[in-house]
Amino acid sequence: MMLKFIAKEIQFLKITGDAPDLKPPDVYYSDLLTQPSKEFEIFARRIADTCAAQKAFTTAAIQIDPAAPEDVIDKANEVFHNCFHSVLDEDRGIWECLDPFTAIFGFWDYQTPEQGKKLLDLLNKKISQALNVELIMGTIAYPFHDFPVEEMAGCALKALDHAAFFSPGHAVEFDGLTLNISGDRLFQLKNIDAAITEYEKGLSIAPTDINLLNSLGVAFGVDGYLDKAMEFFEKARNINPEEVMVIHNIALIHRINGNNDSAIAYLKKAHGINPDIFEIELLMGHLLSKEKKFDAAITHLESAIRLKPESGTAFRIKGQIFIEKKDAPGAAAQFNQAIKLNPNDPEALAGYARAMALQKKNLAIALSFAKKSLDLDPENKRYKQFLEEIQNIQAQIEEKNQDSTIKSA
Structure with missing residues (x-):
């Protein structure tokens, strides 16, 4: 069982990677895969029908900054059209506007992947110069592993979501991290089974990616498959024994299974690597309080308060400790x-x-x-x-x- 009154703050953790300052996009275009717009349905059908016979083609989703001046957004559609036809033609590609500032392109008839990238770079450059703005772009080149033609349009949208984590001017080629982000979005929408599928696809591309291994473990853990969750956490820990989020998640599995001593041992290791993670300090304080190690528990709870003063959970656990210590006034204050x-x-x-x-x-x-x-x-x-x-x-x-x-x- 999860901890009833601290489950919102004591939970499995995702790995943030090396750029914790990156912000997720306001709009996820991959949502169009489950709630497709008419424009996306038209493009997806056209790209699947047109490219089925192509040995190689590229799909790219391109977006100007939605906060760009209104006159820029007003002429974006025309610029997308003109630039597409100046680089390609109807016999070499197709495109569709998804909204006033986003378009999706598919093109083929190039000899090598390098030539395909040059065409894409030229298209990107022309659109950027014509609108005098920087773009974000997500791309995927077919063939890609064993992904079918029908998934290319959706993969380009997922790559666009990935690129949106960065500043304008950034382009992302679809990869395992793209699928981790896509899975996280589905996880956020509480579609856990679909998230698991995305993480598994990601691991088929990047089988030793710690983010994907941890994310898959989290998804299985939330779904109640604790043995499967532990399997993937352990795989991630074997690759990087110092990844604190993975160590915390292993500790939480032990806690859920009632193995508090093992949970505390893992949390001590995580704390030794990084003493400034709220969830680790809070869970450590909680478990130590259950073991009647009140002074040590309070030390970790005070760290949790320092790290996240807007959370009331650590204050409440301290109050429970003071009750145990028969300090009613101290408990009341907490x-x-x-x-x-x-x-x-x-x-x-x-x-x-x-x-x-x-x-x-x-x-x-x-x-x-x-x-x-x-x-x-x-x-x-x-x-x-x-x-x-x-x-x-x-x-x-x-x-x-x-x-x-x-x-x-």
Whole structure:
């Protein structure tokens, strides 16, 4: 079982690679493969029909910056048309506009791959000069491994998504990383089976790619196939024993399987390689707290807070530690901070209510928080128990006050 109240932050991690500052595109053109536009359907059908008999051809998706001046976007279609016909002709290629700033091209009738690249470079250069903007471009040349003709248009869109991670002026040839990005997009859309297929295709191209091995392990892990997930994490670790994300994911598999000692051992290794990863520090703090190693747990939780101060989870776990240490005021302060960051965290609400009840203060607030935690998670027996305890404490205090009043009278 995943950890119920920290599953959103303690989860499998993807490898970011050497350029963590790269940002994903706002629009993924590969989404057209599952929700095709009329324009893409027309091009995909034409490229499949026209190129089926070709021994070699190139498909390229080209985009100008959507933030370009309006007059540039207005003339993009005309420029795409003119540049295509100045480099090629109807007997050597086809093209289609996908939207006002994006077009997809297919062309053939060249002798060598180098000649094909020269034609592509010339087309790219002419469009860029005519519009006075830099382009991003994704390309794929057929034949490519054992990929069928029918997939070339979609592969060009995936390569365009890959190129969009970089600045304008960047071109990407379809490769294993392209499929990792495509798989990640499907994973993001919760289409896990399709993501697995993409990662597997990527590994058929680049069988030792750690990103793909890790991504496939994550997908299998999320799908509940923990043995398969571990198989791919271990393959990735054998290639690079120092990849902290892979080590963390192995630790998480051990945690899910209830092997906390093994999980902690892997996390210690990951921490030794890089002590500045929030998820590693948070999981380490959580597991050490479960082992009653409170001082060590707090050290890692404070690191997690330093790395991600907007997260309430580490504050909540610290609150639970203070409860265990019978420090109700300290616990209340931590739970209070957790609730400020996430007012609908039932565990923090219940913990704060209990911390106040242990001090026999602010019982009206404690009762309100306890009720809210139970409303958020009605099946939680602990929350129901906390609510009943607070109600009993409040009843005892009221009864004591009534007795005092009677005696005074």
